[in-house]
Amino acid sequence: MKTVVLYYSRSRKTASVAETIAQELSADIVEIKDLKDRSSFFSYLNASIDALRENKTKISPENIDLSDYGLIYIGSPTWAGKPAPAMLSLIDSCDFQGKDVILFTTMGSQGGRTVIKRMQEKIKARGSRMVNFLIIKTGGKEISEIKEDTRKKIDELDLKIYGI
Numbered sequence: 001m002k003t004v005v006l007y008y009s010r011s012r013k014t015a016s017v018a019e020t021i022a023q024e025l026s027a028d029i030v031e032i033k034d035l036k037d038r039s040s041f042f043s044y045l046n047a048s049i050d051a052l053r054e055n056k057t058k059i060s061p062e063n064i065d066l067s068d069y070g071l072i073y074i075g076s077p078t079w080a081g082k083p084a085p086a087m088l089s090l091i092d093s094c095d096f097q098g099k100d101v102i103l104f105t106t107m108g109s110q111g112g113r114t115v116i117k118r119m120q121e122k123i124k125a126r127g128s129r130m131v132n133f134l135i136i137k138t139g140g141k142e143i144s145e146i147k148e149d150t151r152k153k154i155d156e157l158d159l160k161i162y163g164i
């Protein structure tokens, strides 16, 4: 059973978690891009509003063929206690029927639980089940620390036993 890691990342923190997971688990990895420019400091407020309202956004790739995969990791940063719009848009556009899913989120300090809960509801409605989840705190941390924290979590949660 093949594993894939799908993620969105605005400032590369969720990307570093996703890359560590893919490396440790020898999984495929796909980055989802949000076609709305969210790079400037001023887009922060808009990004939070979009997340809070669960506004859809245009993404690339628009959807992903998951038929080769049995286990799917889905990762998003925490935005105003919600998943980033790119990941909710992706979940709505892919076929998750019968898949096992492990969700992960990064956050500065708080709100990760509600992100996991919301993504869990969304994937359940699309016919898959969450088998585990990870929340990684990134506030004040270097990328190397975030990667180390991710490796520790992978061991702690025994994530290598899934998808064998």
Ligand SMILES: Cc1cc2nc3c(=O)[nH]c(=O)nc-3n(C[C@H](O)[C@H](O)[C@H](O)COP(=O)(O)O)c2cc1C
Residues within 6 Å of the ligand: 008, 009, 010, 011, 012, 013, 014, 015, 044, 045, 047, 048, 077, 078, 079, 080, 081, 082, 106, 107, 108, 109, 110, 111, 138, 139
């Ligand atoms: C629009 C926006 C909203 C955010 N809201 C929260 C939040 O509610 N709680 C929190 O702990 N961090 C919040 N953060 C911080 C990010 O969740 C955190 O820095 C995350 O690791 C960034 O991931 P990324 O580098 O993959 O984009 C927010 C960041 C942005 C840009």
